[in-house]
Amino acid sequence: MPTREAMKLVLGTDCPAIKEEKVNHITKQIGMFSYTGLTAGQLNHLIEKHKVFILKDGRINLCGLNTTNVEGVAKAFDETVRNVKNQI
Numbered sequence: 603m604p605t606r607e608a609m610k611l612v613l614g615t616d617c618p619a620i621k622e623e624k625v626n627h628i629t630k631q632i633g634m635f636s637y638t639g640l641t642a643g644q645l646n647h648l649i650e651k652h653k654v655f656i657l658k659d660g661r662i663n664l665c666g667l668n669t670t671n672v673e674g675v676a677k678a679f680d681e682t683v684r685n686v687k688n689q690i
Contacts, residue, residue, distance in 0.1 A: 634664060634665050636661065636662055637659075637661050640656075640660050642658070643687070644682050644683065645660060651678075651682075652675075
């Protein structure tokens, strides 16, 4: 399964804070990077707490995801969306 589809599947099924319609953009984008739409505070949380490598503009390199880490990254996104307010 391609990485984008795997990320969408994990986010859509295992992460209740993220609804299916909020992750559709991940599979519609092309290229190595996907824009997450997270705020600066959420990005800092992902980097500091979960050690997710993500650019400050909200793009994540999907080439770094694989079957062994995609679930952990998706759960980090879920925890972040649940607990970090949408502050810039």
